[in-house]
Amino acid sequence: MRIFAAAFASLLTVSVAHAAAADEHLEVELVGARDALLSGQTAWLGLRLKHAPQWHTYWINPGDSGLPTKLVWALPTGYTAGDIAWPAPKRFDLGELTNFGYDGEALLPVPISVPADAAVGTRAHLAVEAKWLVCHEECIPGKATLTLDLPVAQTAADTPYRQLFADARAAQPQSAPWSAQARLAGDRIEIAVRGTNLPAALHDVFAVQTRVVANAPPHIETRNGELVLTFAKSDYFTAMAKPLDLVLLDRNARSWLLHADSAEPSTPSTTH
Amino acid sequence: MSLRISILAAFTAAVVSSGAFAAVTVGSAAPDFSLPDANGKTQTLSQYKGKTVVLEWNNPGCPFVQKHYSSGNIPKQQADATKEGVVWLTINSGASGKQGHLDNAGAQAFVAQYHAAPSAYLFDGDGKVGHLYGAKTTPHMYIVDAGGTLRYMGGIDSIASTDKDDLAQATQYVPQALAELKAGKPVSVATSEPYGCGVKYGP
Numbered sequence: 001m002r003i004f005a006a007a008f009a010s011l012l013t014v015s016v017a018h019a020a021a022a023d024e025h026l027e028v029e030l031v032g033a034r035d036a037l038l039s040g041q042t043a044w045l046g047l048r049l050k051h052a053p054q055w056h057t058y059w060i061n062p063g064d065s066g067l068p069t070k071l072v073w074a075l076p077t078g079y080t081a082g083d084i085a086w087p088a089p090k091r092f093d094l095g096e097l098t099n100f101g102y103d104g105e106a107l108l109p110v111p112i113s114v115p116a117d118a119a120v121g122t123r124a125h126l127a128v129e130a131k132w133l134v135c136h137e138e139c140i141p142g143k144a145t146l147t148l149d150l151p152v153a154q155t156a157a158d159t160p161y162r163q164l165f166a167d168a169r170a171a172q173p174q175s176a177p178w179s180a181q182a183r184l185a186g187d188r189i190e191i192a193v194r195g196t197n198l199p200a201a202l203h204d205v206f207a208v209q210t211r212v213v214a215n216a217p218p219h220i221e222t223r224n225g226e227l228v229l230t231f232a233k234s235d236y237f238t239a240m241a242k243p244l245d246l247v248l249l250d251r252n253a254r255s256w257l258l259h260a261d262s263a264e265p266s267t268p269s270t271t272h
Numbered sequence: 273m274s275l276r277i278s279i280l281a282a283f284t285a286a287v288v289s290s291g292a293f294a295a296v297t298v299g300s301a302a303p304d305f306s307l308p309d310a311n312g313k314t315q316t317l318s319q320y321k322g323k324t325v326v327l328e329w330n331n332p333g334c335p336f337v338q339k340h341y342s343s344g345n346i347p348k349q350q351a352d353a354t355k356e357g358v359v360w361l362t363i364n365s366g367a368s369g370k371q372g373h374l375d376n377a378g379a380q381a382f383v384a385q386y387h388a389a390p391s392a393y394l395f396d397g398d399g400k401v402g403h404l405y406g407a408k409t410t411p412h413m414y415i416v417d418a419g420g421t422l423r424y425m426g427g428i429d430s431i432a433s434t435d436k437d438d439l440a441q442a443t444q445y446v447p448q449a450l451a452e453l454k455a456g457k458p459v460s461v462a463t464s465e466p467y468g469c470g471v472k473y474g475p
Contacts, residue, residue: 097470133434138469
């Protein structure tokens, strides 16, 4: 029966109305880059994730298993939250599975637009329900409702999390200045990247969409002045994403977001 | 020059070949296997020729599996399927010492705990059958028809989560495929991407 006690313990989730929550594998906290909100401007908030050694959470494409971290915001009238500005992920090889995500200390930044009529001197109650899956060899789902009260003011100063936001911004893929074309070649998908100043020390490539390319790293080579990325096709491929969004990461931790067009049919050939 | 190019091409193909998982394919014969069950009996796939067989990869410690057991979703699918004469084999490929590895008594207790209704609970501790079928996650589901042909492989349902609240919106692929097979219709979703915990194979 011991196994069942362990099984139920792993279903436990933390749920508190506070800025921070923790279980033994992950600390989560809702943090702001600045200590006040400015009317009509974008405020950057973020989910700070502090993982226990060897544990990780997931990118928007989690890879062969896992789940992306999800945020659902509850904001005052007039406030809107954008999507998570995902930093470039890390690759985790777990036996025969590949996962994409984050370990150590990470931040998932989110832009919050503050309405133009937010009155200086008032306070805004910003709340988010975060859901995650944290894994090492085993996985534990968690969720928490996290809140942050910030004043609406005429000026705002940096918080102690400024560096964390700066690091997350530096890890953000930049829009790639190159063109790319993806094509199906049997059980492979080949992406030709053209342009000037192509990354010379490319380290890895991750597809944002699932079920197009397999999650193993691509073969990377330069051919006739083009950068050619060759992936195995996903076992669950039904149609080419149009465009296929790729995050390219070089050895100096610079990353780019590249949209690969394709001439392949965009609708599946079989019902699915 | 042409020699260099062909060597490079061969290298590329080797690097991106799809890896350790054997590929069973929908529409092909499902490979036979023989595994011990939780009652100490040996179960083979071929002994059920003439019946539809569902294979379910299981790890009772996995939160994705727990979602589908504690909600009653998989136990109900098992009960509904076996009532129709379908054979449901739950397979645990967890290696000794890994999460969810069970002995006979542990497997019987797991089945009793959730009022589960598989035809048998099988052990595949060396992972041979898991690898033969390319089982990646728990759960990972397969349907073999009465003629021994694989007719479905993939996820338990259409919404990857550990949250029971998602069940109501999710398409349950196994009952859907079983109903279609029974009606003599083509299986509308014959493959899907499985989601869950990685199968806890040994080294």
